[in-house]
Amino acid sequence: SYELTQPPSVSVSPGQTARITCSGDALPSQYAYWYQQKPGQAPVLVINKDSERPSGIPERISGSSSGTTVTLTISGVRAEDEADYYCQSADSSATSVVFGGGTKLTVL
Amino acid sequence: QVQVVESGGGVVQPGTSLRLSCAASGFTFSTYGMQWVRQAPGKGLEWVAVISYDGSITYYAESVKGRSTISRDNSKNTVYLQMNSLRPEDTAVYYCAKAEAPTVTTGVGFDYWGRGTLVTVSS
Numbered sequence: 001s002y003e004l005t006q007p008p009s010v011s012v013s014p015g016q017t018a019r020i021t022c023s024g025d026a027l028p029s030q031y032a033y034w035y036q037q038k039p040g041q042a043p044v045l046v047i048n049k050d051s052e053r054p055s056g057i058p059e060r061i062s063g064s065s066s067g068t069t070v071t072l073t074i075s076g077v078r079a080e081d082e083a084d085y086y087c088q089s090a091d092s093s094a095t096s097v098v099f100g101g102g103t104k105l106t107v108l
Numbered sequence: 109q110v111q112v113v114e115s116g117g118g119v120v121q122p123g124t125s126l127r128l129s130c131a132a133s134g135f136t137f138s139t140y141g142m143q144w145v146r147q148a149p150g151k152g153l154e155w156v157a158v159i160s161y162d163g164s165i166t167y168y169a170e171s172v173k174g175r176s177t178i179s180r181d182n183s184k185n186t187v188y189l190q191m192n193s194l195r196p197e198d199t200a201v202y203y204c205a206k207a208e209a210p211t212v213t214t215g216v217g218f219d220y221w222g223r224g225t226l227v228t229v230s231s
Contacts, residue, residue, distance in 0.1 A: 030215055035153070042221040048217045048219075086152065089215075090214045094213075095167050097214055099154065101152050
């Protein structure tokens with residue numbers, strides 16, 4: 001079955017830039033979406049279609065795509081950004097949705 | 109405003125069935141696909157099933173295929189997840205979420221999520 005691969009954890013100091021990657025063979029043909037989830041809360045969509053920011057998401061959160069890897073970038077990281085981040089996409093036939101395993105962002 | 113509210117969770121024994129409901133409001137329900145996603149305690153998100161805006165297309169994760177059915181009633185703005193032959197590994201918080209673009213079923217993000225309903229499968 002199709003899989004998306006994320007690093008389990010990323011740590012950065014406040015004010016630095018955090019980059020979280022997500023790799024999958026179908027990403028060149030399928031959009032990726034990113035969600036932020038804080039403890040005890042539902043996921044929040046933070047990036048749409050590889051790089052679009054939904055309304056209300058700060059400009060310091062951005063997304064990019066290159067080949068089989070998509071990247072979520074958070075610039076000027078703040079303590080409030082500490083959360084789990086998940087990428088989501090579809091398989092090449094668009095008949096299955098898949099989430100990456102999630103990346104825990106720790107703000108040191 | 110857009111609201112998505114799940115219900116129907118609880119503690120059930122292995123091998124039994126459960127139907128989850130998801131009531132939506134604040135948008136034109138009949139034009140958006142909906143999905144169910146679950147999260148086992150301390151684990152990541154796992155996609156469960158998705159249904160098209162008109163109910164004509166459904167897709168399932170392998171882990172629930174053949175045991176679960178997603179459906180919707182556009183007259184009631186509600187989507188359902190019927191789960192049969194429940195197993196301990198089905199224990200999770202089940203979230204319902206709305207597609208961020210109309211008429212698209214997969215290859216789309218999900219922009220509004222409910223708070224989830226907890227399903228515990230235990231003897």
